Amino acid sequence: MILKRRTFLQRTLATSTVAMAASAGLMAPRAVFAEWPKNAFMAKGVPEALTGLLGTTSANDSDQIKIKAPDIAENGAVVPVTVSTSLDNVESISIVASANNQPLTSNYILPAGTEAFVSTRIKMAKTSDVIAVVKAGGNIYTTKKEVKVTIGGCGG
Amino acid sequence: MAATIKIRAKAKGGVTTVKALMNHPMETGLRKDKKTGNKIPAHFIQEVVAEHNGKVVMTAYWGTAISKNPYISFKFAGGNKGDKIKISWVDNQGQSDSREATIK
Structure with missing residues (x-):
């Protein structure tokens, strides 16, 4: 050649x-x-995780965010969670399982043109709130839903 | 590594819905090997990037609390039949994979 x-x-x-x-x-x-936000994922508490991820813990409750998750999850290792919101200018969606050893499960960066919708399956250690954190137009909005877990899915 | 990603992408009414399944153990690092009693080291996908015709449409950062063999679904505006969707992942041990699929 x-x-x-x-x-x-x-x-x-x-x-x-x-x-x-x-x-x-x-x-x-x-x-x-940007790098994988290590501090946020390794944080042991919800406030620390949010500070690590978004730099602040101040958030507004919003009824414009919808979490679709089972009321009772038989198997904590596989809990289907869908988060969607009608808020405008959504930049990111994060899913937090508040009683997990490391509460932050995932963070999704959604550029313009991508709908404010994300669906995945998470692990939950025990019965707790699933918190959806949405960053939209520079502000942070949250909503939560309790999921009862019969068998935990972290470690064991 | 064998192909570890399955992708389904469907365009309807100007919106493309993408669903993907990946094969990955997603070890938390907290589980113990029952035989030896040693902890199984953490091994999980940290980052997933989805591209539509070369433009990034979603980036996901994951911790250990995503279920084994992860599933993800998201939607974006635009996208036509025959367009390419590419999904790539990188895990905490430096392994990676990527796969391309066509929108149906």
Whole structure:
């Protein structure tokens, strides 16, 4: 294979920039985003988790957020949770299981054009509130729903 | 690694609904191996990125409290039949995978 020297150099340069931006072996999109918020995920309490994630604990209760989760979850290892909201300018949705060892379960960054809807399955250690935290237009809104858990799903 | 992601994407009325299932143990690091009594080290997906025709439509940061073999669903405006949806994940041990699917 014969590569023109110019193209070859350009390509090498392009790839190496990407490689430097993303740490070795990771995909390029990763470089675009902030780091995995370690402090928030490792936090042992709900306020600490929210501070770690959003930098504040001040939040408004909102009835415009809907959490769809079972009233009673037989198996805490698999609790289906769906969060949606009619709030405008939603930037992120986070799902918190308040009695878990590490309460923050997940955080979803939703760019413009993506609907304020996310559905997943979480683990819950015991009966507790599932809290949905929505960041919209720079403000933070929450709502919660209690889920009764018969068998815990964390460790054991 | 074998393909670990299954993707279903459907466009309807200007909105595309994406559903994805990943194969992953999602170990919390708290569970003990019953035979040896040693803790099983944490092993979980930290980040999931979804792209539509190269544009990021969702980024998820996950902790250990996402269930084993994670499921995720989300919706975004736009997207036509035949468009590409790409989903990638990276876990805390540096493993990763990505898969591309076509919107139906």
